[in-house]
Amino acid sequence: MGHGIDALTWEDIRLVGAIAETGSLPEAAARLGTHHSTVFRRLRQVEANTGFPIFEREGQRLAPTGLGEEVVALAERIGTDVNATALRMAGREEQPSGELRVATADSLLIHLLTPIFADFQEACPDVRLDIVVSNRALNLSRRDADIAIRASDAPPETLVGRRLARISWALYGRTGEDGQDTPPMDRRTWVALGDGMADMKVARHAEEHAPPGLLRYRVDTVLGLAAAVEAGLGIGHLPCFIGDGRPHLRRLAPPEPAFATDLWLLTHEDLRRAARVRIFSDFVAGAIRAKAALIEGTGHHR
Template identity: 55%
Template sequence: MNQAAKPLAWDDFRLIKAIADKQALPAAAAALGVNHSTVFRRLGQIEAALGVRLFERHRSGYIATPAGEEMVQLAGRVDDDITAFARRLAGQEIEPAGELRVATNDSLLVDLLTPLFAQFLQQYPGIRLDVLIGNRAANLSKRDADVAIRATDNPPENLVGRKPARIAWALYGRAADFPDAASPEPSLLWERNWISLGEQFTMLSAVRYLARHVAPERVVYKLNTVLGLAEAVEAGIGIGFLPCFIGDTRPGLARLAGPNPDLAADLWLLTHPDMRHTPRVRLFLDFLAGEVARLRPLIEGERPIGRAPPPETPPEAGDDA
Protein backbone atom coordinates (compact mmCIF):
# COMPACT_ATOMS: atom_id res chain seq x y z
CA MET A 1 0.00 0.00 0.00
CA ASN A 2 1.16 3.52 -0.78
CA GLN A 3 1.74 5.04 2.68
CA ALA A 4 2.07 8.55 1.21
CA ALA A 5 -1.27 8.36 -0.57
CA LYS A 6 -3.16 11.64 -0.77
CA PRO A 7 -6.51 11.56 1.09
CA LEU A 8 -9.49 11.27 -1.22
CA ALA A 9 -11.67 14.33 -1.70
CA TRP A 10 -15.41 14.47 -2.49
CA ASP A 11 -14.56 15.63 -6.03
CA ASP A 12 -12.69 12.34 -6.51
CA PHE A 13 -15.83 10.38 -5.64
CA ARG A 14 -17.94 12.57 -7.95
CA LEU A 15 -15.55 11.90 -10.80
CA ILE A 16 -15.58 8.13 -10.29
CA LYS A 17 -19.38 8.09 -10.05
CA ALA A 18 -19.70 10.16 -13.23
CA ILE A 19 -17.46 7.75 -15.16
CA ALA A 20 -19.44 4.76 -13.86
CA ASP A 21 -22.76 6.41 -14.76
CA LYS A 22 -21.68 7.48 -18.27
CA GLN A 23 -19.22 4.61 -18.98
CA ALA A 24 -17.20 7.02 -21.12
CA LEU A 25 -14.72 9.76 -20.29
CA PRO A 26 -16.08 12.42 -22.69
CA ALA A 27 -19.63 12.02 -21.35
CA ALA A 28 -18.36 12.07 -17.76
CA ALA A 29 -16.34 15.21 -18.50
CA ALA A 30 -19.42 16.92 -19.94
CA ALA A 31 -21.48 16.00 -16.86
CA LEU A 32 -18.78 17.43 -14.57
CA GLY A 33 -18.16 20.53 -16.67
CA VAL A 34 -14.47 19.78 -17.31
CA ASN A 35 -12.53 18.60 -20.32
CA HIS A 36 -11.76 15.03 -21.32
CA SER A 37 -8.03 15.25 -20.55
CA THR A 38 -8.74 16.42 -16.99
CA VAL A 39 -10.96 13.39 -16.30
CA PHE A 40 -8.35 11.04 -17.79
CA ARG A 41 -5.53 12.58 -15.73
CA ARG A 42 -7.49 12.63 -12.46
CA LEU A 43 -8.65 9.03 -12.89
CA GLY A 44 -5.02 7.98 -13.28
CA GLN A 45 -4.04 9.93 -10.17
CA ILE A 46 -6.84 8.40 -8.07
CA GLU A 47 -6.00 4.85 -9.18
CA ALA A 48 -2.30 5.49 -8.49
CA ALA A 49 -3.09 6.86 -5.03
CA LEU A 50 -5.27 3.87 -4.16
CA GLY A 51 -3.00 1.30 -5.78
CA VAL A 52 -5.94 -0.42 -7.52
CA ARG A 53 -7.70 -0.22 -10.86
CA LEU A 54 -11.17 1.26 -10.58
CA PHE A 55 -12.29 0.55 -14.14
CA GLU A 56 -11.74 -2.02 -16.86
CA ARG A 57 -11.53 -0.53 -20.33
CA HIS A 58 -13.81 -2.47 -22.71
CA ARG A 59 -15.12 -1.72 -26.17
CA SER A 60 -18.48 -0.95 -24.59
CA GLY A 61 -16.90 1.62 -22.29
CA TYR A 62 -15.48 1.96 -18.80
CA ILE A 63 -16.80 -0.80 -16.52
CA ALA A 64 -16.21 -0.49 -12.78
CA THR A 65 -14.09 -3.12 -11.02
CA PRO A 66 -15.21 -4.39 -7.59
CA ALA A 67 -13.14 -1.62 -5.99
CA GLY A 68 -14.66 0.91 -8.38
CA GLU A 69 -18.19 -0.30 -7.61
CA GLU A 70 -17.57 0.10 -3.89
CA MET A 71 -16.37 3.66 -4.45
CA VAL A 72 -19.42 4.43 -6.63
CA GLN A 73 -21.79 3.09 -3.96
CA LEU A 74 -20.09 5.21 -1.32
CA ALA A 75 -20.36 8.26 -3.59
CA GLY A 76 -24.09 7.61 -3.98
CA ARG A 77 -24.58 7.43 -0.21
CA VAL A 78 -22.63 10.66 0.31
CA ASP A 79 -24.70 12.37 -2.39
CA ASP A 80 -27.91 11.26 -0.67
CA ASP A 81 -26.60 12.54 2.67
CA ILE A 82 -25.74 15.92 1.14
CA THR A 83 -29.22 16.17 -0.40
CA ALA A 84 -30.85 15.28 2.94
CA PHE A 85 -28.69 17.89 4.71
CA ALA A 86 -29.78 20.55 2.21
CA ARG A 87 -33.43 19.63 2.79
CA ARG A 88 -33.01 19.88 6.57
CA LEU A 89 -31.38 23.30 6.25
CA ALA A 90 -34.23 24.44 4.00
CA GLY A 91 -36.63 23.27 6.68
CA GLN A 92 -35.04 25.68 9.18
CA GLU A 93 -36.05 28.82 7.28
CA ILE A 94 -37.51 31.57 9.41
CA GLU A 95 -39.11 33.82 6.82
CA PRO A 96 -41.57 32.56 4.18
CA ALA A 97 -39.42 33.62 1.25
CA GLY A 98 -37.53 32.12 -1.64
CA GLU A 99 -38.33 29.86 -4.56
CA LEU A 100 -40.89 27.09 -4.31
CA ARG A 101 -40.87 24.42 -7.02
CA VAL A 102 -44.29 22.93 -7.71
CA ALA A 103 -44.88 19.90 -9.94
CA THR A 104 -48.32 19.26 -11.43
CA ASN A 105 -49.99 18.51 -14.77
CA ASP A 106 -51.33 20.83 -17.44
CA SER A 107 -55.06 20.31 -16.85
CA LEU A 108 -54.85 20.95 -13.11
CA LEU A 109 -52.74 24.05 -13.73
CA VAL A 110 -54.90 25.63 -16.44
CA ASP A 111 -58.40 24.75 -15.21
CA LEU A 112 -57.94 24.84 -11.44
CA LEU A 113 -54.66 26.00 -9.96
CA THR A 114 -53.50 29.15 -11.76
CA PRO A 115 -55.98 31.52 -10.05
CA LEU A 116 -55.06 29.96 -6.70
CA PHE A 117 -51.35 30.45 -7.40
CA ALA A 118 -52.04 34.10 -8.27
CA GLN A 119 -53.82 34.63 -4.94
CA PHE A 120 -50.98 32.94 -3.07
CA LEU A 121 -48.30 35.12 -4.69
CA GLN A 122 -50.29 38.24 -3.92
CA GLN A 123 -50.57 37.20 -0.28
CA TYR A 124 -46.90 36.14 0.05
CA PRO A 125 -44.84 38.37 -2.28
CA GLY A 126 -41.54 37.07 -0.88
CA ILE A 127 -42.15 33.63 -2.40
CA ARG A 128 -41.53 32.80 -6.06
CA LEU A 129 -43.20 29.83 -7.77
CA ASP A 130 -41.40 27.65 -10.31
CA VAL A 131 -44.08 25.42 -11.83
CA LEU A 132 -43.02 22.17 -13.49
CA ILE A 133 -45.56 20.61 -15.85
CA GLY A 134 -45.68 16.92 -16.68
CA ASN A 135 -47.39 13.63 -15.86
CA ARG A 136 -44.15 11.97 -14.73
CA ALA A 137 -43.84 11.83 -10.95
CA ALA A 138 -41.24 14.33 -9.75
CA ASN A 139 -38.54 13.00 -7.44
CA LEU A 140 -39.17 15.08 -4.33
CA SER A 141 -36.44 13.17 -2.48
CA LYS A 142 -33.88 14.69 -4.87
CA ARG A 143 -35.51 18.15 -4.74
CA ASP A 144 -36.79 17.95 -8.33
CA ALA A 145 -39.70 19.80 -6.72
CA ASP A 146 -40.74 20.92 -3.25
CA VAL A 147 -44.45 20.19 -3.68
CA ALA A 148 -46.33 17.90 -6.07
CA ILE A 149 -50.03 18.32 -6.84
CA ARG A 150 -51.38 15.10 -8.31
CA ALA A 151 -54.62 13.24 -8.98
CA THR A 152 -53.96 9.73 -7.73
CA ASP A 153 -55.30 7.06 -5.41
CA ASN A 154 -51.78 5.73 -4.80
CA PRO A 155 -49.42 8.54 -3.72
CA PRO A 156 -45.76 7.56 -3.15
CA GLU A 157 -45.23 6.09 0.31
CA ASN A 158 -42.12 8.21 0.93
CA LEU A 159 -44.11 11.46 0.70
CA VAL A 160 -46.55 13.13 3.07
CA GLY A 161 -49.47 15.34 2.27
CA ARG A 162 -53.17 16.07 2.25
CA LYS A 163 -56.12 15.16 0.02
CA PRO A 164 -58.54 18.10 0.25
CA ALA A 165 -60.91 16.84 -2.47
CA ARG A 166 -61.75 13.93 -4.73
CA ILE A 167 -61.81 14.69 -8.47
CA ALA A 168 -65.06 13.56 -10.05
CA TRP A 169 -65.35 12.53 -13.72
CA ALA A 170 -68.54 12.50 -15.78
CA LEU A 171 -69.63 12.04 -19.38
CA TYR A 172 -69.95 15.20 -21.53
CA GLY A 173 -71.04 16.09 -25.04
CA ARG A 174 -71.35 19.27 -27.07
CA ALA A 175 -74.31 21.23 -25.69
CA ALA A 176 -75.69 21.93 -29.19
CA ASP A 177 -75.92 18.19 -29.84
CA PHE A 178 -77.86 17.50 -26.63
CA PRO A 179 -80.65 20.07 -26.20
CA ASP A 180 -82.29 17.72 -23.69
CA ALA A 181 -79.13 16.59 -21.92
CA ALA A 182 -81.00 15.97 -18.67
CA SER A 183 -82.43 12.76 -20.11
CA PRO A 184 -80.26 11.34 -22.92
CA GLU A 185 -80.98 7.80 -24.02
CA PRO A 186 -78.08 5.75 -22.51
CA SER A 187 -78.23 2.99 -25.12
CA LEU A 188 -77.76 5.52 -27.94
CA LEU A 189 -74.68 7.04 -26.36
CA TRP A 190 -72.63 3.90 -26.98
CA GLU A 191 -73.29 4.28 -30.73
CA ARG A 192 -71.89 7.80 -30.88
CA ASN A 193 -68.34 8.81 -31.69
CA TRP A 194 -66.11 8.91 -28.61
CA ILE A 195 -62.98 10.74 -27.52
CA SER A 196 -60.36 9.16 -25.25
CA LEU A 197 -56.94 9.68 -23.81
CA GLY A 198 -54.19 7.49 -25.26
CA GLU A 199 -52.79 4.22 -23.95
CA GLN A 200 -50.14 6.05 -21.90
CA PHE A 201 -53.01 7.12 -19.59
CA THR A 202 -54.22 3.63 -18.69
CA MET A 203 -53.52 4.49 -15.04
CA LEU A 204 -56.68 6.63 -15.20
CA SER A 205 -59.89 4.78 -14.37
CA ALA A 206 -61.81 6.73 -17.04
CA VAL A 207 -59.52 5.41 -19.78
CA ARG A 208 -59.82 1.81 -18.61
CA TYR A 209 -63.60 2.14 -18.27
CA LEU A 210 -63.97 3.48 -21.81
CA ALA A 211 -61.76 0.72 -23.21
CA ARG A 212 -64.01 -1.92 -21.57
CA HIS A 213 -67.35 -0.44 -22.63
CA VAL A 214 -66.86 1.35 -25.97
CA ALA A 215 -66.14 -0.48 -29.21
CA PRO A 216 -62.68 0.46 -30.55
CA GLU A 217 -64.09 1.66 -33.88
CA ARG A 218 -66.28 4.18 -32.03
CA VAL A 219 -63.22 5.89 -30.51
CA VAL A 220 -62.46 8.30 -33.34
CA TYR A 221 -60.11 10.67 -31.55
CA LYS A 222 -57.31 10.07 -29.04
CA LEU A 223 -54.89 12.52 -27.49
CA ASN A 224 -52.16 12.51 -24.88
CA THR A 225 -53.30 15.42 -22.72
CA VAL A 226 -56.38 15.94 -20.57
CA LEU A 227 -56.13 19.62 -21.47
CA GLY A 228 -57.34 18.90 -25.02
CA LEU A 229 -60.26 16.66 -24.08
CA ALA A 230 -62.73 19.46 -23.40
CA GLU A 231 -61.82 21.30 -26.61
CA ALA A 232 -62.38 18.13 -28.63
CA VAL A 233 -65.77 17.47 -27.05
CA GLU A 234 -66.78 21.12 -27.43
CA ALA A 235 -65.79 20.99 -31.11
CA GLY A 236 -68.26 18.14 -31.64
CA ILE A 237 -65.70 15.45 -32.47
CA GLY A 238 -67.38 13.09 -30.03
CA ILE A 239 -68.46 12.56 -26.43
CA GLY A 240 -66.07 11.71 -23.63
CA PHE A 241 -65.29 11.61 -19.95
CA LEU A 242 -63.94 14.79 -18.36
CA PRO A 243 -63.06 15.93 -14.87
CA CYS A 244 -66.11 17.83 -13.59
CA PHE A 245 -64.05 20.90 -12.67
CA ILE A 246 -63.35 21.25 -16.41
CA GLY A 247 -66.63 20.13 -17.96
CA ASP A 248 -68.95 21.96 -15.57
CA THR A 249 -67.37 25.37 -16.21
CA ARG A 250 -67.92 25.37 -20.00
CA PRO A 251 -71.36 26.49 -21.26
CA GLY A 252 -70.58 24.81 -24.58
CA LEU A 253 -70.64 21.39 -22.90
CA ALA A 254 -73.52 19.35 -21.53
CA ARG A 255 -73.13 16.77 -18.81
CA LEU A 256 -74.81 13.58 -20.02
CA ALA A 257 -74.69 11.57 -16.78
CA GLY A 258 -73.86 12.03 -13.15
CA PRO A 259 -70.30 11.57 -11.87
CA ASN A 260 -69.22 7.95 -11.92
CA PRO A 261 -67.66 7.16 -8.51
CA ASP A 262 -65.53 4.42 -10.09
CA LEU A 263 -63.70 7.03 -12.19
CA ALA A 264 -62.87 9.48 -9.38
CA ALA A 265 -59.37 10.05 -8.01
CA ASP A 266 -58.04 11.82 -4.92
CA LEU A 267 -56.40 15.21 -5.34
CA TRP A 268 -53.17 15.14 -3.31
CA LEU A 269 -50.90 17.95 -2.13
CA LEU A 270 -47.58 16.20 -1.49
CA THR A 271 -44.15 17.04 -0.14
CA HIS A 272 -41.12 15.30 1.33
CA PRO A 273 -41.17 14.74 5.12
CA ASP A 274 -38.02 16.86 5.51
CA MET A 275 -39.74 19.81 3.80
CA ARG A 276 -43.19 19.83 5.39
CA HIS A 277 -42.19 22.21 8.20
CA THR A 278 -40.43 24.68 5.87
CA PRO A 279 -42.34 27.96 6.27
CA ARG A 280 -42.92 28.51 2.55
CA VAL A 281 -43.99 24.88 2.01
CA ARG A 282 -46.26 24.86 5.05
CA LEU A 283 -47.88 28.15 4.04
CA PHE A 284 -48.38 26.94 0.48
CA LEU A 285 -49.96 23.65 1.56
CA ASP A 286 -52.20 25.36 4.12
CA PHE A 287 -53.32 27.94 1.59
CA LEU A 288 -54.05 25.44 -1.18
CA ALA A 289 -55.84 23.03 1.15
CA GLY A 290 -58.17 25.82 2.23
CA GLU A 291 -58.85 27.09 -1.30
CA VAL A 292 -59.38 23.60 -2.74
CA ALA A 293 -61.81 22.81 0.10
CA ARG A 294 -63.76 25.94 -0.88
CA LEU A 295 -63.93 24.64 -4.47
CA ARG A 296 -64.85 21.10 -3.45
CA PRO A 297 -68.44 21.29 -4.82
CA LEU A 298 -67.03 22.07 -8.28
CA ILE A 299 -64.21 19.51 -8.08
CA GLU A 300 -66.54 16.76 -6.85
CA GLY A 301 -69.21 17.48 -9.48
CA GLU A 302 -72.06 18.59 -7.23
CA ARG A 303 -74.44 20.01 -9.84
CA PRO A 304 -77.36 18.62 -11.89
CA ILE A 305 -77.01 16.92 -15.27
CA GLY A 306 -77.30 19.33 -18.19
CA ARG A 307 -75.59 22.45 -19.47
CA ALA A 308 -73.15 24.46 -17.41
CA PRO A 309 -74.65 27.74 -16.21
CA PRO A 310 -73.63 30.78 -18.29
CA PRO A 311 -70.94 32.99 -16.76
CA GLU A 312 -72.20 35.87 -14.66
CA THR A 313 -72.11 39.27 -16.36
CA PRO A 314 -71.60 42.48 -14.40
CA PRO A 315 -74.52 44.93 -14.34
CA GLU A 316 -74.34 47.72 -16.89
CA ALA A 317 -73.88 51.31 -15.85
CA GLY A 318 -77.10 52.69 -14.39
CA ASP A 319 -78.45 49.27 -13.33
CA ASP A 320 -79.17 48.61 -9.70
CA ALA A 321 -76.33 46.61 -8.11
Protein backbone atom coordinates (compact mmCIF):
# COMPACT_ATOMS: atom_id res chain seq x y z
CA MET A 1 0.00 0.00 0.00
CA GLY A 2 1.21 3.51 -0.74
CA HIS A 3 2.12 6.03 1.92
CA GLY A 4 0.78 9.58 2.01
CA ILE A 5 -2.18 11.19 0.27
CA ASP A 6 -2.11 8.63 -2.54
CA ALA A 7 -2.89 5.92 0.03
CA LEU A 8 -6.36 7.40 0.74
CA THR A 9 -9.54 6.00 -0.73
CA TRP A 10 -12.75 7.94 -1.33
CA GLU A 11 -14.19 6.42 1.88
CA ASP A 12 -11.16 7.70 3.80
CA ILE A 13 -11.59 11.19 2.38
CA ARG A 14 -15.34 11.12 3.06
CA LEU A 15 -14.57 10.15 6.66
CA VAL A 16 -12.20 13.08 7.09
CA GLY A 17 -14.77 15.45 5.59
CA ALA A 18 -17.49 14.27 8.00
CA ILE A 19 -15.22 14.71 11.04
CA ALA A 20 -14.15 18.18 9.87
CA GLU A 21 -17.76 19.30 9.37
CA THR A 22 -19.02 17.98 12.72
CA GLY A 23 -15.89 18.34 14.88
CA SER A 24 -16.89 15.20 16.74
CA LEU A 25 -16.41 11.46 16.23
CA PRO A 26 -19.94 10.56 17.47
CA GLU A 27 -21.55 13.20 15.23
CA ALA A 28 -19.48 12.10 12.26
CA ALA A 29 -20.48 8.49 12.95
CA ALA A 30 -24.16 9.47 12.97
CA ARG A 31 -23.75 11.29 9.65
CA LEU A 32 -22.01 8.27 8.11
CA GLY A 33 -24.44 5.76 9.61
CA THR A 34 -21.87 3.87 11.66
CA HIS A 35 -20.60 3.59 15.26
CA HIS A 36 -18.22 6.16 16.71
CA SER A 37 -15.71 3.43 17.64
CA THR A 38 -15.58 2.50 13.95
CA VAL A 39 -14.90 6.12 13.03
CA PHE A 40 -12.13 6.31 15.66
CA ARG A 41 -10.49 3.12 14.35
CA ARG A 42 -10.70 4.23 10.72
CA LEU A 43 -9.28 7.67 11.53
CA ARG A 44 -6.29 6.07 13.25
CA GLN A 45 -5.77 3.91 10.16
CA VAL A 46 -5.99 6.93 7.84
CA GLU A 47 -3.40 8.79 9.92
CA ALA A 48 -1.15 5.71 9.90
CA ASN A 49 -1.45 5.46 6.11
CA THR A 50 -0.71 9.15 5.51
CA GLY A 51 2.06 9.28 8.07
CA PHE A 52 0.84 12.41 9.89
CA PRO A 53 -1.98 13.41 12.31
CA ILE A 54 -5.00 14.88 10.57
CA PHE A 55 -6.93 16.19 13.59
CA GLU A 56 -6.06 17.60 16.97
CA ARG A 57 -8.32 18.38 19.88
CA GLU A 58 -9.28 21.98 20.57
CA GLY A 59 -11.40 22.03 23.68
CA GLN A 60 -14.41 19.79 23.08
CA ARG A 61 -13.97 19.63 19.33
CA LEU A 62 -11.60 18.15 16.78
CA ALA A 63 -9.89 20.56 14.39
CA PRO A 64 -7.68 19.71 11.41
CA THR A 65 -3.94 20.07 11.76
CA GLY A 66 -1.98 22.10 9.24
CA LEU A 67 -1.43 19.06 7.02
CA GLY A 68 -4.92 17.81 7.84
CA GLU A 69 -6.40 20.97 6.32
CA GLU A 70 -5.07 19.81 2.94
CA VAL A 71 -7.01 16.54 3.26
CA VAL A 72 -10.13 18.41 4.42
CA ALA A 73 -9.91 20.73 1.40
CA LEU A 74 -9.58 17.68 -0.85
CA ALA A 75 -12.66 16.15 0.80
CA GLU A 76 -14.63 19.33 0.18
CA ARG A 77 -13.64 19.48 -3.50
CA ILE A 78 -14.45 15.82 -4.13
CA GLY A 79 -17.71 16.06 -2.17
CA THR A 80 -18.82 19.05 -4.22
CA ASP A 81 -18.06 17.23 -7.46
CA VAL A 82 -19.85 14.07 -6.30
CA ASN A 83 -22.97 15.99 -5.26
CA ALA A 84 -23.07 17.93 -8.52
CA THR A 85 -22.74 14.74 -10.54
CA ALA A 86 -25.49 13.05 -8.49
CA LEU A 87 -27.85 15.95 -9.15
CA ARG A 88 -27.15 15.88 -12.89
CA MET A 89 -27.75 12.12 -12.99
CA ALA A 90 -30.97 12.48 -11.00
CA GLY A 91 -32.19 14.99 -13.54
CA ARG A 92 -31.62 12.48 -16.32
CA GLU A 93 -33.04 9.49 -14.42
CA GLU A 94 -35.38 7.37 -16.49
CA GLN A 95 -38.92 8.60 -16.12
CA PRO A 96 -41.68 6.00 -15.68
CA SER A 97 -43.23 5.23 -19.04
CA GLY A 98 -44.44 2.34 -21.17
CA GLU A 99 -47.02 -0.37 -20.62
CA LEU A 100 -47.67 -1.98 -17.26
CA ARG A 101 -49.73 -5.16 -17.15
CA VAL A 102 -51.55 -5.52 -13.83
CA ALA A 103 -53.44 -8.68 -12.88
CA THR A 104 -56.12 -8.61 -10.21
CA ALA A 105 -59.51 -10.02 -9.27
CA ASP A 106 -62.79 -8.49 -10.43
CA SER A 107 -63.95 -7.71 -6.90
CA LEU A 108 -60.75 -5.82 -6.08
CA LEU A 109 -60.88 -3.93 -9.37
CA ILE A 110 -64.51 -2.81 -9.08
CA HIS A 111 -64.72 -2.02 -5.37
CA LEU A 112 -61.20 -0.88 -4.53
CA LEU A 113 -58.60 -0.41 -7.26
CA THR A 114 -60.20 1.45 -10.17
CA PRO A 115 -60.21 4.88 -8.46
CA ILE A 116 -56.61 4.29 -7.39
CA PHE A 117 -55.65 3.39 -10.95
CA ALA A 118 -57.38 6.55 -12.20
CA ASP A 119 -55.37 8.70 -9.78
CA PHE A 120 -52.17 6.95 -10.85
CA GLN A 121 -52.87 7.59 -14.54
CA GLU A 122 -53.35 11.27 -13.78
CA ALA A 123 -50.07 11.38 -11.86
CA CYS A 124 -48.11 9.30 -14.40
CA PRO A 125 -49.76 9.75 -17.81
CA ASP A 126 -46.84 8.16 -19.66
CA VAL A 127 -47.51 4.77 -18.05
CA ARG A 128 -50.23 2.81 -19.87
CA LEU A 129 -52.10 0.39 -17.64
CA ASP A 130 -53.27 -2.92 -19.11
CA ILE A 131 -55.53 -4.57 -16.54
CA VAL A 132 -55.90 -8.35 -16.62
CA VAL A 133 -58.98 -9.46 -14.68
CA SER A 134 -58.80 -13.05 -13.53
CA ASN A 135 -59.58 -14.96 -10.36
CA ARG A 136 -56.87 -17.52 -11.13
CA ALA A 137 -53.19 -17.11 -10.31
CA LEU A 138 -51.22 -15.89 -13.32
CA ASN A 139 -47.62 -16.83 -14.03
CA LEU A 140 -45.58 -13.65 -13.71
CA SER A 141 -42.46 -15.58 -14.69
CA ARG A 142 -44.04 -16.09 -18.12
CA ARG A 143 -44.95 -12.37 -18.20
CA ASP A 144 -48.69 -13.06 -18.07
CA ALA A 145 -48.53 -9.80 -16.11
CA ASP A 146 -45.92 -7.44 -14.68
CA ILE A 147 -47.68 -6.97 -11.35
CA ALA A 148 -50.33 -8.95 -9.51
CA ILE A 149 -52.55 -7.51 -6.78
CA ARG A 150 -53.98 -10.54 -5.03
CA ALA A 151 -55.56 -11.78 -1.83
CA SER A 152 -53.37 -14.60 -0.57
CA ASP A 153 -51.99 -16.05 2.64
CA ALA A 154 -49.19 -17.82 0.77
CA PRO A 155 -47.89 -15.83 -2.22
CA PRO A 156 -45.52 -17.73 -4.55
CA GLU A 157 -41.92 -17.80 -3.36
CA THR A 158 -40.77 -16.95 -6.89
CA LEU A 159 -42.28 -13.45 -6.59
CA VAL A 160 -41.35 -10.41 -4.53
CA GLY A 161 -43.53 -7.63 -3.23
CA ARG A 162 -45.26 -6.21 -0.21
CA ARG A 163 -48.28 -6.93 1.96
CA LEU A 164 -50.69 -4.03 1.56
CA ALA A 165 -53.47 -4.81 4.04
CA ARG A 166 -55.47 -7.53 5.74
CA ILE A 167 -58.86 -8.13 4.10
CA SER A 168 -61.60 -8.80 6.64
CA TRP A 169 -64.78 -10.79 5.93
CA ALA A 170 -68.11 -10.54 7.77
CA LEU A 171 -71.59 -12.02 7.46
CA TYR A 172 -74.03 -9.85 5.45
CA GLY A 173 -77.70 -9.82 4.64
CA ARG A 174 -79.97 -7.52 2.67
CA THR A 175 -81.13 -4.35 4.42
CA GLY A 176 -84.82 -4.03 5.28
CA GLU A 177 -85.22 -7.70 6.20
CA ASP A 178 -85.83 -7.14 9.88
CA GLY A 179 -89.62 -7.27 9.87
CA GLN A 180 -91.82 -9.83 11.54
CA ASP A 181 -91.67 -12.09 8.49
CA THR A 182 -87.88 -12.39 8.61
CA PRO A 183 -86.95 -15.93 9.67
CA PRO A 184 -84.48 -16.44 12.54
CA MET A 185 -80.82 -16.97 11.68
CA ASP A 186 -81.03 -20.77 11.91
CA ARG A 187 -83.77 -20.80 9.25
CA ARG A 188 -82.32 -18.33 6.76
CA THR A 189 -81.09 -19.46 3.38
CA TRP A 190 -77.38 -19.10 2.60
CA VAL A 191 -75.31 -18.24 -0.43
CA ALA A 192 -71.65 -19.20 -0.77
CA LEU A 193 -68.63 -19.33 -3.05
CA GLY A 194 -68.51 -22.29 -5.43
CA ASP A 195 -66.09 -25.16 -5.86
CA GLY A 196 -63.66 -23.04 -7.86
CA MET A 197 -62.83 -21.16 -4.64
CA ALA A 198 -63.14 -24.10 -2.27
CA ASP A 199 -59.58 -23.64 -1.01
CA MET A 200 -60.74 -20.55 0.92
CA LYS A 201 -61.88 -21.08 4.51
CA VAL A 202 -64.87 -18.82 3.98
CA ALA A 203 -66.11 -21.01 1.12
CA ARG A 204 -65.91 -24.16 3.22
CA HIS A 205 -67.63 -22.51 6.16
CA ALA A 206 -71.03 -22.21 4.48
CA GLU A 207 -70.84 -25.80 3.27
CA GLU A 208 -70.06 -27.01 6.77
CA HIS A 209 -72.23 -24.73 8.91
CA ALA A 210 -75.32 -23.70 6.96
CA PRO A 211 -78.45 -25.47 8.27
CA PRO A 212 -79.30 -28.60 6.27
CA GLY A 213 -81.01 -27.80 3.00
CA LEU A 214 -80.58 -24.02 3.35
CA LEU A 215 -77.42 -23.55 1.25
CA ARG A 216 -79.28 -22.99 -2.01
CA TYR A 217 -76.98 -20.86 -4.15
CA ARG A 218 -73.27 -20.99 -4.96
CA VAL A 219 -71.25 -18.83 -7.33
CA ASP A 220 -67.58 -18.73 -8.34
CA THR A 221 -66.95 -14.98 -7.95
CA VAL A 222 -67.06 -12.69 -4.95
CA LEU A 223 -68.91 -10.07 -7.00
CA GLY A 224 -71.53 -12.67 -7.87
CA LEU A 225 -71.82 -13.58 -4.22
CA ALA A 226 -72.40 -9.94 -3.23
CA ALA A 227 -75.05 -9.61 -5.93
CA ALA A 228 -76.79 -12.73 -4.63
CA VAL A 229 -76.94 -11.41 -1.07
CA GLU A 230 -78.17 -8.05 -2.35
CA ALA A 231 -80.89 -9.78 -4.39
CA GLY A 232 -82.19 -11.55 -1.30
CA LEU A 233 -81.10 -15.06 -2.28
CA GLY A 234 -79.61 -15.57 1.18
CA ILE A 235 -77.07 -14.41 3.72
CA GLY A 236 -73.36 -14.89 3.15
CA HIS A 237 -69.85 -13.81 4.06
CA LEU A 238 -68.29 -10.98 2.05
CA PRO A 239 -65.17 -8.85 2.23
CA CYS A 240 -65.94 -5.79 4.34
CA PHE A 241 -64.76 -3.39 1.65
CA ILE A 242 -67.55 -4.78 -0.57
CA GLY A 243 -70.29 -5.36 1.99
CA ASP A 244 -69.84 -2.02 3.76
CA GLY A 245 -69.76 -0.19 0.45
CA ARG A 246 -73.14 -1.42 -0.79
CA PRO A 247 -76.09 0.51 0.68
CA HIS A 248 -78.47 -2.45 0.35
CA LEU A 249 -76.31 -4.73 2.50
CA ARG A 250 -75.75 -4.73 6.24
CA ARG A 251 -73.53 -6.66 8.61
CA LEU A 252 -75.14 -9.41 10.62
CA ALA A 253 -72.03 -10.20 12.69
CA PRO A 254 -68.56 -8.76 13.37
CA PRO A 255 -65.70 -9.67 11.03
CA GLU A 256 -64.53 -13.26 11.39
CA PRO A 257 -60.73 -13.29 11.98
CA ALA A 258 -60.38 -16.84 10.65
CA PHE A 259 -61.51 -15.72 7.17
CA ALA A 260 -59.15 -12.73 6.84
CA THR A 261 -56.61 -12.84 4.02
CA ASP A 262 -53.61 -10.70 3.14
CA LEU A 263 -53.69 -8.35 0.17
CA TRP A 264 -50.38 -8.49 -1.72
CA LEU A 265 -48.76 -6.52 -4.50
CA LEU A 266 -46.35 -8.89 -6.26
CA THR A 267 -43.92 -8.73 -9.13
CA HIS A 268 -41.01 -10.69 -10.55
CA GLU A 269 -37.54 -10.10 -9.11
CA ASP A 270 -36.25 -8.99 -12.51
CA LEU A 271 -38.86 -6.22 -12.73
CA ARG A 272 -38.89 -4.77 -9.23
CA ARG A 273 -36.38 -1.99 -10.02
CA ALA A 274 -38.01 -0.89 -13.27
CA ALA A 275 -39.09 2.76 -12.92
CA ARG A 276 -42.72 2.14 -13.88
CA VAL A 277 -43.01 -0.87 -11.52
CA ARG A 278 -41.37 0.93 -8.62
CA ILE A 279 -43.44 4.11 -8.83
CA PHE A 280 -46.70 2.19 -9.41
CA SER A 281 -46.03 -0.06 -6.40
CA ASP A 282 -45.31 2.90 -4.13
CA PHE A 283 -48.38 4.79 -5.36
CA VAL A 284 -50.77 1.85 -4.87
CA ALA A 285 -49.30 0.98 -1.47
CA GLY A 286 -49.88 4.52 -0.23
CA ALA A 287 -53.44 4.62 -1.56
CA ILE A 288 -54.28 1.26 0.00
CA ARG A 289 -52.93 2.38 3.37
CA ALA A 290 -55.35 5.32 3.22
CA LYS A 291 -58.23 2.83 2.85
CA ALA A 292 -57.04 0.47 5.60
CA ALA A 293 -60.11 0.99 7.81
CA LEU A 294 -62.46 0.04 4.97
CA ILE A 295 -60.44 -3.03 3.96
CA GLU A 296 -59.87 -4.27 7.49
CA GLY A 297 -63.49 -3.68 8.51
CA THR A 298 -62.77 -1.20 11.27
CA GLY A 299 -64.44 1.81 9.67
CA HIS A 300 -68.03 2.97 9.95
CA HIS A 301 -70.64 0.42 8.92
CA ARG A 302 -74.35 0.05 9.07
